[in-house]
Amino acid sequence: MTGSSSRIGSWHLLQLVCGVLLVLLLCKKFTGQAGHFYPSLYRSPELKKVLPPVEARGPQDPVMERMEKARQRVNSVKLLCWVMTGSDTINTKGRAVLETWGSQCNKLLFMTSMNDTTQFPGKVALPHVGEGREGLARKSEEAWRYVYKHFSSDYDWFYKCDDDTYTVVENLKLMVSGLQMAKPYYLGFPLHKKVEWLSGGAGYILSGASLSLLEQQMSSPSNCMESGVKAVGGTSEDQLISHCLRRANVLITSSLDAHGKNRFLPLTPELHLPKGAMAKTDYKWVLQFYTDRATTRMDGSECCSNLAISFHYITPDAQRTLHYLVHQLHVFGSRLSDLDVEIA
Numbered sequence: 001m002t003g004s005s006s007r008i009g010s011w012h013l014l015q016l017v018c019g020v021l022l023v024l025l026l027c028k029k030f031t032g033q034a035g036h037f038y039p040s041l042y043r044s045p046e047l048k049k050v051l052p053p054v055e056a057r058g059p060q061d062p063v064m065e066r067m068e069k070a071r072q073r074v075n076s077v078k079l080l081c082w083v084m085t086g087s088d089t090i091n092t093k094g095r096a097v098l099e100t101w102g103s104q105c106n107k108l109l110f111m112t113s114m115n116d117t118t119q120f121p122g123k124v125a126l127p128h129v130g131e132g133r134e135g136l137a138r139k140s141e142e143a144w145r146y147v148y149k150h151f152s153s154d155y156d157w158f159y160k161c162d163d164d165t166y167t168v169v170e171n172l173k174l175m176v177s178g179l180q181m182a183k184p185y186y187l188g189f190p191l192h193k194k195v196e197w198l199s200g201g202a203g204y205i206l207s208g209a210s211l212s213l214l215e216q217q218m219s220s221p222s223n224c225m226e227s228g229v230k231a232v233g234g235t236s237e238d239q240l241i242s243h244c245l246r247r248a249n250v251l252i253t254s255s256l257d258a259h260g261k262n263r264f265l266p267l268t269p270e271l272h273l274p275k276g277a278m279a280k281t282d283y284k285w286v287l288q289f290y291t292d293r294a295t296t297r298m299d300g301s302e303c304c305s306n307l308a309i310s311f312h313y314i315t316p317d318a319q320r321t322l323h324y325l326v327h328q329l330h331v332f333g334s335r336l337s338d339l340d341v342e343i344a
Contacts, residue, residue: 073177074170080155081105082124082143084200085163086131087116093163094120096316100323104169107155111143140200140237141218141225148215156181158211161203166314166322171307172205175255175263181208186245187255189264191289198252200238201312202266206245213248214241257305260296265304265311268318272311275300 081102085094094110098121102108112118113135114125124146129139140160147158157176161167179185188204191197198204206214217224224244242252255263266286271278278284278299290298297303314322 070174070177074173077157077173077177078106078155079157079159079169079173079176080107080109080147080151081159081161081167081169082109082111082147083161083163083165084136084139084143085110085112087112087118088131089163090116090118090120090123092316093319096319097163097165098122100319101167101169105159107151109143109147110163111139111146113139137225137237137240140241144211144214144241145218148211152208152211152215156208157205158208159203159205160200161310162201162312164314165201165203165310165312166319167203167310168308168326171263172309174307175309176205176207179207183207184210184213184248184250185253186210186242186250187253187264189255189262189266190252190292191266191286193289195239195243195246196252197236197239197242199264199266199312200236200241202264203310203312204238204241204264210245210248210250213250214244217244217248255309256292256296257307259305261305262296262298262303263305263307263309265308267311268313269304269311269322272299272303273301 083094083097083102090110090112098108098110102122108122110120110123111126112123113129113131114127115131116123116125124143126139126142126146129135129142143160151158157173159167159172175187176185185207186198186204188198189202191199224247225240245251257263265272267278267283271281271283276299278287287298290296311322
């Protein structure tokens with residue numbers, strides 16, 4: 001009995017020693033130092049591009065200090081998000097947004113029509129608009145007017161997307177945290193047919209300065225939304241908004257990351273990530289009209305930024321699945337708390 005207990009004790013001791021060695025090896029892998037544990041994410045080239053360099057102070061690795069500065073900048077971004085929805089989808093698609101990424105916005109609004117009597121948090125029933133695709137341009141115009149009138153002085157950045165768009169709000173804030181809201185910015189996924197515009201489904205974001213210029217164009221005697229129908233050759237709301245901003249000399253700013261990869265994606269991950277999948281579907285027009293198609297991949301492993309911001313045509317169930325994968329699931333070593341929680 002004593003010999004058996006001794007063997008068991010020796011086995012436990014061996015396990016403990018192996019565990020400690022494993023932790024030290026992991027620490028070294030993630031940091032290059034045996035005494036510090038910093039996730040490899042903190043050394044991301046994308047983050048290095050937007051963060052100011054910080055001088056090392058003695059033996060202390062500056063990565064955490066730089067991350068803290070980045071976090072402060074991201075947290076200082078005041079972002080309003082408004083979601084295009086309707087009476088037939090607000091309680092399904094809209095609710096999925098509300099229960100997932102929408103809570104990360106500083107202000108979240110759901111734009112629908114006056115005929116919609118649904119009780120829903122953040123819902124705005126817009127006057128003089130109808131439901132359906134034919135009413136989207138008018139709904140977008142009234143939504144932007146509403147946002148300008150009620151919130152232009154309270155927030156710095158203004159993001160529009162559909163109720164089937166999944167958005168990583170933290171990455172959106174990171175992208176704009178190095179930009180000045182007082183300057184005109186207009187960022188998203190660029191398409192080009194007769195003119196260039198940003199995809200409404202993939203989501204696009206305006207700085208405060210751009211919002212003011214957009215409202216001026218909409219309020220001018222020659223309303224840009226009405227005159228834009230002929231200019232863009234259609235009534236697509238995202239094309240008309242681009243026309244209004246172009247009239248105000250607000251040009252599209254590239255949203256590609258430091259590696260030239262897309263942050264805003266107009267389709268689902270299933271269509272972007274497998275090489276050639278998009279070309280086999282009705283969405284192959286995206287490949288044809290994508291502005292940067294000559295220099296940037298739209299499908300395959302090189303399609304999407306590691307700091308991607310949005311995907312489109314996401315079902316309510318997929319919204320919740322993506323949210324779990326983005327915000328809850330993580331690999332051991334990717335968070336500082338892992339050591340405390342798992343092997344303390």
